[in-house]
Amino acid sequence: xxxxxxxxxxxxxxxxxxxxLKSLPEDGPxxxxxxALAAALDMGEVQVRKDLALVSDGGRPKVGYLRESLIADLExxxxxxxxxxxxxxxxxxxxxxxxxxxxxxxxxxDIVAAFDADESLAGQDESGRPxxxxxxxxxxxxxxxxxxxxxxVPATAAQGVCNLLIANGIKAVWNFxxxxxxxxxxxLVQSENMATSLAVLSVHLSAQIRG
Amino acid sequence: xxxxxxxxxxxxxxxxxxxxLKSLPEDGPxxxxxxALAAALDMGEVQVRKDLALVSDGGRPKVGYLRESLIADLExxxxxxxxxxxxxxxxxxxxxxxxxxxxxxxxxxDIVAAFDADESLAGQDESGRPxxxxxxxxxxxxxxxxxxxxxxVPATAAQGVCNLLIANGIKAVWNFxxxxxxxxxxxLVQSENMATSLAVLSVHLSAQIRG
DNA sequence: TAGATTGTTAATCGATTAACAATC
DNA sequence: TAGATTGTTAATCGATTAACAATC
Numbered sequence: 150x151x152x153x154x155x156x157x158x159x160x161x162x163x164x165x166x167x168x169x170l171k172s173l174p175e176d177g178p179x180x181x182x183x184x185a186l187a188a189a190l191d192m193g194e195v196q197v198r199k200d201l202a203l204v205s206d207g208g209r210p211k212v213g214y215l216r217e218s219l220i221a222d223l224e225x226x227x228x229x230x231x232x233x234x235x236x237x238x239x240x241x242x243x244x245x246x247x248x249x250x251x252x253x254x255x256x257x258x259d260i261v262a263a264f265d266a267d268e269s270l271a272g273q274d275e276s277g278r279p280x281x282x283x284x285x286x287x288x289x290x291x292x293x294x295x296x297x298x299x300x301x302v303p304a305t306a307a308q309g310v311c312n313l314l315i316a317n318g319i320k321a322v323w324n325f326x327x328x329x330x331x332x333x334x335x336x337l338v339q340s341e342n343m344a345t346s347l348a349v350l351s352v353h354l355s356a357q358i359r360g
Numbered sequence: 361x362x363x364x365x366x367x368x369x370x371x372x373x374x375x376x377x378x379x380x381l382k383s384l385p386e387d388g389p390x391x392x393x394x395x396a397l398a399a400a401l402d403m404g405e406v407q408v409r410k411d412l413a414l415v416s417d418g419g420r421p422k423v424g425y426l427r428e429s430l431i432a433d434l435e436x437x438x439x440x441x442x443x444x445x446x447x448x449x450x451x452x453x454x455x456x457x458x459x460x461x462x463x464x465x466x467x468x469x470d471i472v473a474a475f476d477a478d479e480s481l482a483g484q485d486e487s488g489r490p491x492x493x494x495x496x497x498x499x500x501x502x503x504x505x506x507x508x509x510x511x512x513v514p515a516t517a518a519q520g521v522c523n524l525l526i527a528n529g530i531k532a533v534w535n536f537x538x539x540x541x542x543x544x545x546x547x548l549v550q551s552e553n554m555a556t557s558l559a560v561l562s563v564h565l566s567a568q569i570r571g
Numbered sequence: 572t573a574g575a576t577t578g579t580t581a582a583t584c585g586a587t588t589a590a591c592a593a594t595c
Numbered sequence: 596t597a598g599a600t601t602g603t604t605a606a607t608c609g610a611t612t613a614a615c616a617a618t619c
Contacts, residue, residue, distance in 0.1 A: 158586070160563060164555040168538055172515070182600065190540050195588060202602060210594045210601045228562040246457050256558045296565055304383070320568050321561045327379055329401050337564040339557045344375040346550045347467045350532045351439040352371060353548040354507055357531050369610070393576065406612060413578060421577045421618045577618075588607070594600085 159200050165190055166201070167223040170216055182213030229257040235323070236295050238310045239302035240265040240280050243325060247301065249276050260299065262289060266306070283313075290317040297321045304328040311338075370411050376401055377411070378434040381427055393424030440468040446534070447506050449521045450513035451476040451491050454536060458512065460487050471510065473500060477517070494524075501528035508532045515539040522549075 169189055170181070183201055187194035201208060205222035208214050224230055237244055240263045248263055263280045265271075270280050281289070289295070298314035300307055300322060307326035314322060315336055324330055324340040332338055380400055381392070394412055398405035412419060416433035419425050435441055448455055451474045459474055474491045476482075481491050492500070500506070509525035511518055511533060518537035525533060526547055535541055535551040543549055 155563070156586075157560065160559055161556045164553070164559045165540060168555065169540065172539065184600070191542065193588065196586095198601070199587090199603090208601055211599050212595080213600070226563075227559050228566040231566075233562060233565060242457060242460065246453060249453065253558075256555060257562065258558060296568070297561060304379075321565050323557065323561055328383065329376060329380065331402065335568075337561060339561050341554070341557055342375070343552070344379065344467060345372045346534065346552055347464075347469060348371055348375045348438050349368065350508060350534055350548060350550050351444060351468065352366070352437075354444060354532050355439040355442075357507070357546075367610075395576070404612065407610095409577070410579090410611090419577055422575050423619080424576070575619090577616105579614100579616080581612105581614075583612070584610085586607105586609085588605105590605075591603080593602080595598105 170220050180213045181216050232257050232259050234259050234261045235297035237263040237299040240270045244301035248274050287317045299323045301325045381431050391424045392427050443468050443470050445470050445472045446508035448474040448510040451481045455512035459485050498528045510534045512536045
């Protein structure tokens with residue numbers, strides 16, 4: 150089963166399973182059933198069972214899955230074992246917050262360097278990651294064969310940065326700028342969109358108030 | 361047309377339209393067609409047309425929509441005009457970053473206060489918002505009739521905070537903790553999940569590498 | 572009028588759910 | 596064996612897309 154045959158809805162649910170499994174006490178029961186997982190996460194049990202069948206064949210009738218194996222299978226499938234190196238562009242507030250966040254290692258992500266148009270930011274950030282001027286970006290990405298770029302620049306600069314990253318070998322872009330990025334086929338853009346979440350919440354509240 | 365009749369996929373696309381329309385130059389053409397919007401955002405034009413028809417009746421054959429009216433209709437629909445007051449719980453790195461972000465006003469969101477279990481954080485944050493101890497939360501939420509809560513505490517504390525918020529009148533929760541929150545019917549939880557985005561990117565790269 | 576664009580009705584597609592058979 | 600659980604095949608549901616009619 151090739152991972153790219155998996156549908157996006159399924160793919161987006163997998164991290165929840167993983168997070169829940171990891172939150173279980175180490176000295177608890179060694180097995181867990183899809184039924185139990187579904188109940189804990191408020192999901193349909195058939196859906197959970199089908200999702201798990203895509204990433205693991207360790208499910209046994211009557212006992213369910215071995216928790217540790219299932220965790221391993223999910224991590225394997227999600228590629229959290231082999232580290233992905235990423236560069237970050239835009240060392241403003243958000244950019245530095247992401248640089249400083251230590252939790253990405255758990256997902257196999259390593260932000261190896263940051264770049265910013267403002268040369269005065271160059272140096273090391275508090276977490277010890279280097280910050281360079283934009284002129285250093287092309288050589289760095291090409292030499293290190295970096296595949297992921299994280300964009301935390303203002304919306305007006307985002308498309309240009311995106312183009313630059315792609316020109317230097319990046320295949321996946323994590324975009325925090327609130328703007329649609331145009332990319333050639335084969336490049337994946339995943340946009341982190343707070344406006345989207347806010348819209349869902351906001352409309353819910355409007356409906357709530359109006360009755 | 362009641363807003364809660366709209367489907368979630370549609371709702372999540374609306375902010376993109378709005379952002380794009382706002383990015384257009386003020387002195388540009390006054391009209392824009394669904395066709396042009398679709399092309400700019402890499403979407404199907406039928407889809408865009410159908411989405412817009414749900415929030416506006418200003419579309420005219422041959423000319424499209426009046427840009428300004430469409431912006432107004434979208435903002436109206438998304439409830440960005442009437443301000444929503446929110447409280448934030450957890451004044452750590454992420455919490456203070458959100459407090460300091462000035463952009464929420466554009467979406468009709470006003471974070472009026474923050475709370476943290478660590479009393480030593482009490483006082484004012486740099487942006488002038490007050491930070492209180494957790495004991496002040498119940499009275500504050502009830503008196504101000506706050507409807508939205510933002511959770512930026514560690515995963516282990518999130519469910520407890522969520523319960524507390526709901527007990528004090530909150531109807532919508534914006535959750536940044538990487539954990540599933542259980543809530544009673546009628547309460548909406550929107551989780552901001554970076555692990556989800558990372559999974560999508562990570563699997564794309566794995567597939568890319570393997571060929 | 573001709574053509575661009577809108578909005579709607581019907582067809583397709585994909586994801587979820589339900590029903591069932593298999594297994595320990 | 597009986598019952599819990601798995602995995603699979605079929606049915607349903609909802610969203611997207613295609614085809615078309617309406618309009619300026």
